[in-house]
Amino acid sequence: MNLIPDSPSTAELFFDYVQNSPQHVFAKFNGRELTANELHHLVQDTVRQLRDLGIESGDRVAYMLDNNLDLIVLIFSLMLIGSIQIPINTKLRNDSLKFIVSHCEAKLILAEKSYQPILTPLVSPQLSDKIIYRHSQHSFQWHNPKHDRSTVVVEDGVLGADDVQFILYTSGTTGEPKGVLVTDRMLRAAADACAQTSSASANDRFLLWEPLFHIGALQILPLVLLKHISLILVSTFSASQFWECVRSERVTKIHFLGGILQILLRQPAKDDRNHSCQIAWGGGAPTHVAKAFEQRFGIEVRENYGMTEASSLTSINTDGHKGSVGHVAPYFKVKIVSESGTRVGNSQTGEILVRAKQDGLITPGYFNNPEATQRAIRNGWLHTGDLGAIDSDNYLYYRGRLKECIRRKGENISGWEIERVI
Numbered sequence: 004m005n006l007i008p009d010s011p012s013t014a015e016l017f018f019d020y021v022q023n024s025p026q027h028v029f030a031k032f033n034g035r036e037l038t039a040n041e042l043h044h045l046v047q048d049t050v051r052q053l054r055d056l057g058i059e060s061g062d063r064v065a066y067m068l069d070n071n072l073d074l075i076v077l078i079f080s081l082m083l084i085g086s087i088q089i090p091i092n093t094k095l096r097n098d099s100l101k102f103i104v105s106h107c108e109a110k111l112i113l114a115e116k117s118y119q120p121i122l123t124p125l126v127s128p129q130l131s132d133k134i135i136y137r138h139s140q141h142s143f144q145w146h147n148p149k150h151d152r153s154t155v156v157v158e159d160g161v162l163g164a165d166d167v168q169f170i171l172y173t174s175g176t177t178g179e180p181k182g183v184l185v186t187d188r189m190l191r192a193a194a195d196a197c198a199q200t201s202s203a204s205a206n207d208r209f210l211l212w213e214p215l216f217h218i219g220a221l222q223i224l225p226l227v228l229l230k231h232i233s234l235i236l237v238s239t240f241s242a243s244q245f246w247e248c249v250r251s252e253r254v255t256k257i258h259f260l261g262g263i264l265q266i267l268l269r270q271p272a273k274d275d276r277n278h279s280c281q282i283a284w285g286g287g288a289p290t291h292v293a294k295a296f297e298q299r300f301g302i303e304v305r306e307n308y309g310m311t312e313a314s315s316l317t318s319i320n321t322d323g324h325k326g327s328v329g330h331v332a333p334y335f336k337v338k339i340v341s342e343s344g345t346r347v348g349n350s351q352t353g354e355i356l357v358r359a360k361q362d363g364l365i366t367p368g369y370f371n372n373p374e375a376t377q378r379a380i381r382n383g384w385l386h387t388g389d390l391g392a393i394d395s396d397n398y399l400y401y402r403g404r405l406k407e408c409i410r411r412k413g414e415n416i417s418g419w420e421i422e423r424v425i
Contacts, residue, residue, distance in 0.1 A: 006334050006361055007192045009164040014083050016191075016228040029227055030211075030234040031252070032072050042076065049080035058111060060085030060161050063170070065109035067091040067118050070238050073140060074215050077113065078224065082168065085161035089170045089182070090216035093118070101125040103172050103180055106371065113137065164188040165363045170370045171218055171311050182370035185218070188363045189314040193222035196316035196332050198230055200307055201256050201284045207232040208279075210254045212240045218311045219260060219285070232256075242266050246278065253279045257302075261287025264296050264304070276301045286401075290326040305329070308401050312366040313357045313385055318399050327398040334364050338384075339393055347392075352402050355391040356384040 011019065020027075025040035058064060064086045068074045081088050089107045091100070093115075104112070104126055114122060116136040123131065162168060169185040197203065203226060211234045213220035226232060235252040237244075245267060249257065257280055264283070283296065284305040293304040308328035309316040317337065320329025331337045338346050339353040347353040359365045365385050368376030379386055390402035 007164075007188050007195065007364065009188075012162060012164060012187050013168075013190060013225050013228070014162055014187075016225060017079060017083070020228045020231075024231060027231055028233045030072060030075060030236050032070075032236040033238075035072065037072050037075070042079070045076045046080045046083065049076055050083055053080060053084060053086075053111075056111060058084060058086055061087065062110045063087045063089055063108060064111045064113070065089035065091055065104070065107050066113040067093055067122070068113060068115055068137060068215075069093060070211075070215055070220075070236055071140070072236070073137065075224065075236075078215065078221075083161065085166070087167050087170060089172075090221070092172070092216050093214060096121060097125075099174075099180060103182075104130070106180075107170060107172075107182060108371075109133065111135065162187055165367075167367065169221065171216075171221075173311055178375075181372055181375050183311045184367045184370055185311065186363060186367065189366070190222065191225055192334055192364050193218065193315035194225035194229055196307075196309075196314070196319055197222055197226050197284075200305055200316065200319045200321060200329070201258075201282055202321065203230045203232055203256065205231040207255045208253055209234055209256045209258070210249060210252070211236045211258075212245075213258065213260070214239070218315045219258060222315050223258070242270055246270070246273070246275075249280055250274070250278050255279055255281055257283045259283055259285035259287065264288055264292050268292065268295055268299065272299075275299050284320070286328070293325055308355075308389075308391070308399060310387055310389075312379065313359075313387075314364045317355075317357055324398055326400065327394075328401050329399065330397055331399055334360055336360060337391075337393065337399060339391055349395045350392050350400075352390055352392050354405060355387045355389045355399075355401075357387060358384050 021039045021043040025038065027039045028036045029039055029042050030037050064081055066077065078088065089109055091103055095103065110133065112134045114134060114136055116138045119136055122134065165186050165188055167184045168187045168190060170182040171185055172180040172182050174180055209223060209232050211220055211223055215221060223234065227234060235248065235254055237248060280302050282305060283302050284307060286307055286309065288304050288306040293306065296302065296304050303323050305320045305323045306328050307316055307320050308318045313335065317332060317335055318329040319332050320327065336358045338356050339351065340356055341347050341353050365380065388405045390405060392400045392402060
């Protein structure tokens, strides 16, 4: 079974996209539209600049950047070079941030100028020389007249399907942050599952409020290449401005993470059904919340389940079955086991274990953390640490964490992080 083939890679999808749809709007941010053609030119310029800085295929490049069009350009530029990207959570401070900056062993770090006071005390003098700060739009991009824009800047085959493309540090529930290795194949599988569960089609307009250091946002970028949707990118989630943005930008699909629907339901009623949005999809929608959201806003809610380590989405919920997170995605097998490791019966609760039907869809492991890798992946099965059940109709249900964590605006906050602050 080869549901997510070796090619076309995300880089190949990018070149097909810019060649065949040069005027398509990839994304809009703060009133500015970024077309495929413009994105291509900016990526070429940025690739050359990064190469002038000595960045090559396989180098690790970290960035601590806010949502903006420059960041989209940077992500594709690093992708085409074949560098390993390390997006850093911009909300992190103190020990968590210090740990990641040191642990990831980046050759270069790009960060917003506003984060300089936060980063400076945490990095060594040697590491501070590797940081480039973004002062304003395009401030780490320029056009070198010595280069010819018409030349090809990327060799074929820089990044293989199972080469690591991202290291995504997750808080999880306990312990230090772990860097999940995410391959090109995993990213394309995530985008494919997103396309199915959101019923994505050409001319859809997706609101992208998630930060681009999160798999929930990164997985949407290849979706533009696959389905020719357009992204309405915002700098951050704002409950008070959410619906105005949905209405004014004619958004058709929205993604949610745990707690987001509840926050939106608490907003004052105002033109609740005056919008073009059809589907809200994501994780963290208890039955009563999903029904209340559908009734009030007239938007179908589709809840899914997944984790970064398993190509983001383990289940696909196209029929909006309430209380369930849908059926297991075609690329995976799932079994529910007891504490002793034996499979439980229908509708009985146990730990969710995930196995790929195709090689390369479960993470190769955690960066520089073989012990955590061995604990998580045993005999080919990913032990998620999540509780769930499967009923007689093969619907999967999420029942919580084995070890609970705190979520804030859709993000996990571990006990280890809290202990470092208290």
